[in-house]
Amino acid sequence: MRALLEKIAAEGEVVAGGVLKVDRFLNHQVDPHLMKRIGEEFADQFRGERPTKVLTLESSGISPALMTAYELGVPLVVARKRRPLTMTGEVYRAEVYSFTKQEANEIVVSRSLLDGFDRVLIIDDFLANGQAALGMVEVVRQAGAAVVGIGIVIEKAFQDGGRLLRSRGFRVVSLARIASLADGVIRFHEEVMNG
């Protein structure tokens, strides 16, 4: 998605440890019009799969996922990292291991929000090693629902997540694929492919 690639090139920043910082438009500060375009793009890509729900993980996934759900005309379900006081009923739960923080966290979704008739589109802001997406896939599996696709705003194509998810048969659509952040330079997959 050209507008996104241009935004990453112009405002993305590689910080210590090879982390891509996009907090001027995707997570800490959010560009609502870019999110709208991202939502339209995901909706166009996945409308044919007839999703009944969009699922994301708090909190950085919410903005692109909300706009996608809006375009598709379906509810958004936000998986929680901490079980809030108001979540009183039965839940689906999955473990998500964070390599950056080196800790395992549980994600939870109320059982009342997903069932065996749901066709779930998973949306997240980043795909690196795929642990968050796999946690959401597990939640959908527990509900007996189907994953109809996985939409990712920025895929770190030099990490394993994309391969892992695609090898399991999931259709993964990434709007920007980063081939490398080596030497603090952001190189897109498309650039590398074209030499």
Add this chain to the structure above:
Amino acid sequence: MRALLEKIAAEGEVVAGGVLKVDRFLNHQVDPHLMKRIGEEFADQFRGERPTKVLTLESSGISPALMTAYELGVPLVVARKRRPLTMTGEVYRAEVYSFTKQEANEIVVSRSLLDGFDRVLIIDDFLANGQAALGMVEVVRQAGAAVVGIGIVIEKAFQDGGRLLRSRGFRVVSLARIASLADGVIRFHEEVMNG
């Protein structure tokens, strides 16, 4: 806002401890079309104040705040409850005390995202004792920016937050005001006012 009051009456639930659970349309599951209408309403109410940024707190504030920022055509800034690894520069910070969890948490915003020229509209999903809103006000104050208004989706009018903020001169617009949750019954301010 009538559509919101109807949704709260139909799908809101009072759980143990007098907590209002609205997780079928506002936070755990989110109704994107209702969020769009909420965003339009806040934009209409505050457009005249010429806000340059919308500020909210992760994660339940993001959905209504994103739609408001979209309608106003300004960026959304999401105050963080935990400082992420990518937040490397200088920050504004404030303490927010949670009466329900009985713990103090810090909220942080990167200094690069707010400055003395900003006119900030604060949006949040709930207003109870006002601690979260006051934390955001403090962040704006540190930036030397102005708070042009506070938009709240659901105000618990039987708690002190609304009075506290209004007594400090802030214009607070709440789309639904709950007068009481006693005996597990949701009573709106408007109903109580009309007898």
